Amino acid sequence: MADDYYQLLGVPRSADATEIQRAYRKLAREYHPDVNKKAGAEEKFKQISEAYHVLSDPESRAQYDRFGPEFRQYAAAEREYASQAAGGRGGRGGGRTRTRPGPSGFSWSSAQGAAGPGGASVDWGDLFGDVFGSMRGMDNQVELELTVEEAFRGGPRTIVLSGPDGDRQTFDIQIPPGVLDGQRLRIAGGGSAGRQDGGAGDLIVTFRVRPDRRLRLDGKNIEMDLPVSPWEAALGASVSTRVPGGPVTVRVPPGSSSGRRLRLKGQGMPQPGGKPGDLFAKVKVMVPPHLTDRERELFEQLRRESAYDPRSSS
Structure with missing residues (x-):
């Protein structure tokens, strides 16, 4: 989405995690579709939820601060880069530059010092790591919506995720009693498979506690x-x-x-x-x-x- 995430939440770029969470809670109470029936409220709620989802996670916030709204495309380029390297297309070295088409038509380069968004110098080696050795799989993220009473009680819950090739993964998790909005649960090995012996990523479950009429x-x-x-x-x-x-x-x-x-x-x-x-x-x-x-x-x-x-x- 084109809107600046910090502006959507009404916080400065220097805001800490507490300020971001406080701003989100205030806006979520105002625009939640169960509470606000005005036209556009649901879309606004989705926008501020997306902004909070990115800025509340240190890793995704760092990517957003560095690359701006297109930061997800660079994550996709990382996967493409790893895939090309795994196919045996040689390694880095000699300052030689190779260019591959990336998402939405932008290009990435294997040479250090290649230009990134806004002309900034990006060391793709530092950004993508040593793709010619082992690489840990990427984390998968999912949001789990709960009522206040469900969050209060906690208990078992089953999450079913569908992969890009149609396969399904089932995870049985235990929700801690009293889980709060925005809190996360990390399931080791629940993410994408790694390269060689890099190990699988994790599944990160973010809890969203929705208000109701009561x-x-x-x-x-x-x-x-x-x-x-x-x-x-x-x-x-x-x-x-x-x-x-x-x-x-x-x-x-x-x-x-x-x-x-x-x-x-x-x-x-x-x-x-x-x-x-x-x-x-x-x-x-x-x-x-x-x-x-x-x-x-x-x-x-x-x-x-x-x-x-x-x-x-x-």
């Missing part, structure tokens, strides 16, 4: 709406509700308006070996859509008796 993730904290009646909000109440960890009772203080956040300590995402997150229940006052005659009478009486004006304090 639950949202903020780091290791969980946010949820807590519907209450007008009288529960005004008088206070103990409200039973379900959270990912099971049923709980939330104490709603008297005089709670919509938007008030109630903290349930330790009810957020579990963190094996660490402190769990918290759960924040946001009060949402709900009015009966249909009133009985008696309910209408009581609300009319309250309107006559009460001097409260919610707009006077706004």
Whole structure:
């Protein structure tokens, strides 16, 4: 995609991993198609997810910073270069330059100091390694989408990948309880086969935790709406509700308006070996859509008796 990844996330090129993750979470909550139904929101969500996917990985970020939007083409050229070398077309040396067509019509050269994107000098030997000896296989990457509750519980999951020649690989993985958005699981040997005795690459699984209408993730904290009646909000109440960890009772203080956040300590995402997150229940006052005659009478009486004006304090 043509857009600059840093601009899409709204971060400077010097941003660290924490800043990039924070920017992505904010934008993901805003543009996720389950939350934002406006035209273009889904496409925007895909763009920022792609930007985060690249910039959150140190290796792909380094390639992007060096080569720009065409960095994947250079990775493809690396594979082509290795393939040509494996076919016995000689080695580097003598400063002799050979040129092969690369992806999208650009060319790469086997001579050191060949021009790269923007005229920058690129040492293809340093970039591609010693392709005439053993070479480790490339890593394969896949994203696994989870609900908040699935991420909370963790557990077994099967991943099926289809190769370019139609073969299928099956991986049985164990999702750690409390996995967070953007965290990764590396499966040794799950990538592409290596050259000679270079060994296979790895399979890298990136977890994506999607919000839904009820639950949202903020780091290791969980946010949820807590519907209450007008009288529960005004008088206070103990409200039973379900959270990912099971049923709980939330104490709603008297005089709670919509938007008030109630903290349930330790009810957020579990963190094996660490402190769990918290759960924040946001009060949402709900009015009966249909009133009985008696309910209408009581609300009319309250309107006559009460001097409260919610707009006077706004």
